[in-house]
Amino acid sequence: MKKTNQFKRQIMGVTWFFVALFIVMAGYIVVYALVNEQEMAENTFNDIQIILMEQNTRGTIYASDGEVLAQTKTDANGSESRIYPYENTFAHAVGFATHGRMGIEAIANYYLIQSSISLSERAGNATNGVKNPGDSIHATLRVDLQEIAHTALAGYRGAVIVTEPQTGKILAMVSRPDFAPGQIAAIWSGLLADTESSVLLNRVTQGLYPPGSTFKIMTALQYLRENNLDIESYHFNCRGYFSAFGERINCFAGIAHGNEDFSFSFAKSCNSSFANIGISLDQDQFAITLNELMFGVGQPSPLVYNRSSVELNDETTDAELLQIMIGQGRTLVTPQHLHMITSAIANDGVLAEPYLLEEVRNVNGEIVRSFGNNDTLRLMSISEAESMRQLMAEVVLMGTATRLRNSSYTAAGKTGSAEFGAAKGESHAWFTGFAPVENPQIAVTIIIEGAGTGGDYAVPIAARLFEQYFK
Numbered sequence: 001m002k003k004t005n006q007f008k009r010q011i012m013g014v015t016w017f018f019v020a021l022f023i024v025m026a027g028y029i030v031v032y033a034l035v036n037e038q039e040m041a042e043n044t045f046n047d048i049q050i051i052l053m054e055q056n057t058r059g060t061i062y063a064s065d066g067e068v069l070a071q072t073k074t075d076a077n078g079s080e081s082r083i084y085p086y087e088n089t090f091a092h093a094v095g096f097a098t099h100g101r102m103g104i105e106a107i108a109n110y111y112l113i114q115s116s117i118s119l120s121e122r123a124g125n126a127t128n129g130v131k132n133p134g135d136s137i138h139a140t141l142r143v144d145l146q147e148i149a150h151t152a153l154a155g156y157r158g159a160v161i162v163t164e165p166q167t168g169k170i171l172a173m174v175s176r177p178d179f180a181p182g183q184i185a186a187i188w189s190g191l192l193a194d195t196e197s198s199v200l201l202n203r204v205t206q207g208l209y210p211p212g213s214t215f216k217i218m219t220a221l222q223y224l225r226e227n228n229l230d231i232e233s234y235h236f237n238c239r240g241y242f243s244a245f246g247e248r249i250n251c252f253a254g255i256a257h258g259n260e261d262f263s264f265s266f267a268k269s270c271n272s273s274f275a276n277i278g279i280s281l282d283q284d285q286f287a288i289t290l291n292e293l294m295f296g297v298g299q300p301s302p303l304v305y306n307r308s309s310v311e312l313n314d315e316t317t318d319a320e321l322l323q324i325m326i327g328q329g330r331t332l333v334t335p336q337h338l339h340m341i342t343s344a345i346a347n348d349g350v351l352a353e354p355y356l357l358e359e360v361r362n363v364n365g366e367i368v369r370s371f372g373n374n375d376t377l378r379l380m381s382i383s384e385a386e387s388m389r390q391l392m393a394e395v396v397l398m399g400t401a402t403r404l405r406n407s408s409y410t411a412a413g414k415t416g417s418a419e420f421g422a423a424k425g426e427s428h429a430w431f432t433g434f435a436p437v438e439n440p441q442i443a444v445t446i447i448i449e450g451a452g453t454g455g456d457y458a459v460p461i462a463a464r465l466f467e468q469y470f471k
Contacts, residue, residue: 052113058082059112059134061094061104063143064171064358069094070105070181072134084181086143089150091178092202093141093170093356099188102200107302108137108357111369116362133363140358145172148468152461158448159203159335162465165343165434165443168352168373170302172465175203205305208332209447212418213269213400213454214430215327217341218293220266220391221384222286223277229387231262234277238265242272245318249275249326252417252453266391267399269415271326278325279318287312293341293379300353300375301336308333328419339445341379342413342432345392346440349385351377393437400455401431404463409470411435413444413462415454426450431458435466442469 057080061070069090074080082097084090095103097112105112115122115132125132149160153176162172179187179199191197201207224231240256242249251257251271257264265273291297295310310331312324323329336354344351353375360368380388392412396404400415413433420426429451434440444462451457 049109049113056113056115056132056134058097059114060136061108061112062136062138063141063146064139065143067143069139069141070097082182086146087180087182088178089146089174090141091181092175092204093146093173094139094181096181096184098185102202103303104137104139104356108360111135111137111360116360116366116368117364135368136361136363137357138359138361140169140171140356141173142171144468145465146174148172148464149174149461150176150178152464153448156448156451157203158446158451159207160444160446160461160465161204161335161339162442162444162469163339163343163354164352165346165440166352168343168354169358170354170356171442171469173202173204173356175201175207202303203335203447205301205303205334205336207334207447208306208308209335209428209430209449210329210331210418210420211327211333211338212416212428212430213271213327214338214414214416214418214432215324215331215333216266216269216274217345217388217392217414217432218290219274219278219281219325220262221293221380221388222281222289223262224384224387225289226282226285229383231387231391234262234265236260236265236270236273236276238270238272240272242275242322244275244279244322247319247322249322263391263394264398266414267394267397269395269400274325275322278321283312283316283321294337295333299337299340300351300377302354302356305336306334308337327416335445335447338430338432339443342434342445343443344377344379345385345388346412346434346443347385348382349378349380351379353377389437389440392433396433400453401433401459401462403455403459404433404435404466406463409435409466410437411462411466412437412440413459415459417453420450427452429457430454431462433462435470442466 058072063069068085070084072080073083093103095105097105101109112134114135116135145162149172160174163170177199237259238257240251240254249271257268257270290310295308320329324331340351352373355373357371359370362368392414395401395414396411401413404411416430417427429448431454432445434443444465446458446461448457
């Protein structure tokens with residue numbers, strides 16, 4: 001009898017164990033489904049997307065001022081077509097929803113195929129055989145700034161990104177060459193056949209370029225850290241070139257800058273001085289700083305991106321070290337990444353993570369979800385950011401970006417002329433900066449491939465964007 005009761009207790013114990021295990025697993029599945037609802041819905045093995053697209057009309061994408069950037073129109077036969085009123089202007093930012101998805105069409109797909117109308121409205125539509133109107137996306141993009149950036153890059157390959165440094169709100173994002181999103185189905189096979197084509201590449205987030213003199217932002221920051229923000233004691237006599245380790249670094253056009261302090265070296269973008277500064281730095285500590293500035297690691301990007309890279313380690317040769325300090329060699333950066341660092345400088349050292357989606361609204365204009373930006377990442381101290389802002393302000397006042405000097409607003413920034421390719425003299429034109437200096441409200445980063453100097457080609461575009469913003 002005792003053995004029978006003991007056996008029953010064992011059976012009950014095992015039974016309750018599996019009951020408890022089942023409850024825990026069921027609870028986990030329910031919680032996981034709630035937390036990861038969007039990820040599960042967008043999984044290619046989940047048919048829910050097909051069901052939702054059959055029930056709902058894909059929603060509209062609006063600019064921040066209410067202008068339509070993408071909408072679905074239905075003809076008399078019930079056939080749907082996706083319309084992009086601004087055609088190529090918002091190509092990479094808004095993207096497309098045919099033959100795959102990219103841009104806002106990709107990151108907001110989950111919301112665009114939903115319909116947050118009432119149950120009675122759903123029932124009425126089902127009875128009448130009518131699709132439910134999809135929810136709309138209100139983006140952060142500004143049409144006026146986007147059009148200026150897009151027009152300025154006409155005839156060039158390059159990229160422009162404009163944000164509010166205090167919030168991370170993306171106001172403009174342009175990559176050229178581009179395409180007409182509404183024609184993507186017609187040109188798709190041709191794009192796949194053309195292995196040289198890069199029109200689908202979003203150069204803002206995926207383009208990898210030598211940073212040129214814009215990398216001196218990083219070199220200067222490391223100098224500030226190692227010298228307790230003291231730049232007053234630094235002096236250098238530039239003869240137009242710098243020699244070390246059997247290598248020679250030349251200043252742009254061989255210009256001899258003469259006796260210069262740290263601010264003048266940065267403002268005039270003196271290669272010789274920064275090569276001299278670079279070899280004085282603690283390379284292990286500099287590698288740590290570059291890691292903190294997100295080189296070689298993940299970044300808070302709203303769109304698909306490539307990681308920037310810099311080869312600074314125990315295997316770095318002396319010759320490579322000299323090139324790194326002036327942004328050449330094997331150093332590569334995306335415009336978005338450089339822009340994030342600039343935005344952090346403008347925002348007291350804190351990066352407000354960039355975002356493109358502002359709100360989701362239903363067809364009645366009711367807010368379904370607000371995004372905003374609550375995520376931040378500190379890249380440098382307040383005092384370091386303040387010192388960098390002063391250095392970048394001098395670039396506009398007396399350096400390579402004097403074309404930004406005017407009476408209506410103050411500006412700060414850094415230009416770059418990044419050499420590339422085998423032919424001597426070929427360079428990408430860079431500018432990254434913000435305005436006004438006292439209370440930065442707008443940050444801009446520009447690259448124009450193979451154009452020449454940043455001061456001559458990128459700075460004028462920044463001026464147009466600043467002027468429009470403060471108009």
